[in-house]
Amino acid sequence: MSTPSLLILPGDGIGPEVMEQVRRVIGWFDDKRGLAIDVSEDLVGGAAYDKHGVPLADETMAKAQEVDAVLLGAVGGPKYDNLDFSVKPERGLLRLRKEMDLFSNLRPAQCFDALADFSSLKRDIVAGLDIVIVRELTSGVYFGEPRGIIEEGNERVGINTQRYTESEIERVARSAFELARRRSNKVCSMEKANVMESGILWRDVVNEVHQADYADVELSHMYADNGAMQLVRAPKQFDVILTDNLFGDILSDCAAMLTGSLGMLPSASLGAPMENGRPKAMYEPVHGSAPDITGQGKANPIACILSFAMALRYSFDQGAEADRLEAAIEGVLADGVRTADLLGEEGVTPVSTSGMGDAILAKLDASL
Structure with missing residues (x-):
């Protein structure tokens, strides 16, 4: 090259x-x-x-x-x-x-051994931590339309739209599976399929991609709020975490502080x-x-x-x-x-x- x-x-x-x-x-x-x-x-x-x-x-x-x-x-x-x-x-x-x-x-989010005591969590929870969050970055609620602040009746209303297409989910899922193959071959996909239609579609498409081309990779699913709790309870259970734009923004900052310093x-x-x-x-x-x-x-x-x-x-x-x-x-x-x-x-x-x-x-x- x-x-x-x-x-x-x-x-x-x-x-x-x-x-x-x-x-x-x-x-x-x-x-x-x-x-x-x-x-x-x-x-x-x-x-x-x-x-x-x-x-x-x-x-x-x-x-x-x-x-x-x-x-x-x-x-x-x-x-x-x-x-x-x-x-x-x-x-x-x-x-x-x-x-x-x-x-x-x-x-x-990697915790160097020399810095394990700088984390807000106990050393045994974070020592040896080595995970990667794969966050979808160009769609979701940060870019969805309609958006804005409008007048409705006698008050203002803020609007943001969570929107994902199958192809947008598929390509980032493939990115996560490919990365997992070079690491510990394990992906946990996080969304809110219990309360959001976009989360239902996300889970469906991730499963379809997995079954079609990445059956060798271990796949699990987790609601994003539980994922946040698990990150501070037992972060080393994860290898690659796949998630959308909004949840990825939050979860990656949470994971960042496990290591002791941004x-x-x-x-x-x-x-x-x-x-x-x-x-x-x-x-x-x-x-x-x-x-x-x-x-x-x-x-x-x-x-x-x-x-x-x-x-x-x-x-x-x-x-x-x-x-x-x-x-x-x-x-x-x-x-x-x-x-x-x-x-x-x-x-x-x-x-x-x-x-x-x-x-x-x-x-x-x-x-x-």
């Missing part, structure tokens, strides 16, 4: 700070491993609004459609709270997901294969823009670096190098290196954002 291309969109808040550490990692793989990546950069979110008056310029959207992968930092901040809904920073992110048709969102969690949003065989893809850390620590060198860059590791694995066919990067991060944490969000032990001095980058690069050097 040709040299892979990556569009970096640092965004707002701590986005540019954590992305700088990713650039250093990309440079290391180029210099030390001969892995060349064609990197370009542009604006999204509030940064794009400040320059263009929109959270994502058409030219940037066109670039995102052309590259092999997009790596996004974070969007939003108090500065933009009073903007019209149509131009809020988050609309840039949603436009990328929608127009790139990134229908399958992969959110790993600063540790990456994500991938994948679409259909392009002509070169690579999937349309965008990678981003789960954490937000964290305006309270912006510019202070306190941000944890690991989630963004792990997002790049996912790009190595799913977009650039470099699974071994992704393993190398993830092992380096695990080694740094095992050595006791901590950013401020990971403090817990007495007498530990936190490293800065760049200090964590230094430690990861040193561990990568040691892997050669």
Whole structure:
């Protein structure tokens, strides 16, 4: 294949700070491993609004459609709270997901042994946790029509529509089953078939796909509210969790905190294969823009670096190098290196954002 291309969109808040550490990692793989990546950069979110008056310029959207992968930092901040809904920073992110048709969102929740005590749950509940939530990303209640706020009688009514087609459910189900085959071969599909017609259809279609092409994968079903309870009761019972856009949003944030810090969690949003065989893809850390620590060198860059590791694995066919990067991060944490969000032990001095980058690069050097 040709040299892979990556569009970096640092965004707002701590986005540019954590992305700088990713650039250093990309440079290391180029210099030390001969892995060349064609990197370009542009604006999204509030940064794009400040320059263009929109959270994502058409030219940037066109670039995102052309590259092999997009790596996004974070969007939003108090500065933009009073903007019209149509131009809020988050609309840039949603436009990328929608127009790139990134229908399958992969959110790993992995608890590194060195951080098991940072979870709000007991060590024995989370130690060794390694699950992935596959969330449908381009349909459901966030995009369904009709929507809006209308006047009805003497009061306002807010309307959002939960809507799924068979084909939308089928393609994300296939994504989850394919992923499970590369892991522990187990999928739990979560919906609310007891009270929602969209949930009934979801369960029916998942069963049909399973019976037709993935009978070798263990499939179970669970109501999403019970799924939330089970995630905090016994999360290691799961391997791959398949769910819709709304429930996936909630459940993935719940799973995120099992690991101890949002600063540790990456994500991938994948679409259909392009002509070169690579999937349309965008990678981003789960954490937000964290305006309270912006510019202070306190941000944890690991989630963004792990997002790049996912790009190595799913977009650039470099699974071994992704393993190398993830092992380096695990080694740094095992050595006791901590950013401020990971403090817990007495007498530990936190490293800065760049200090964590230094430690990861040193561990990568040691892997050669």
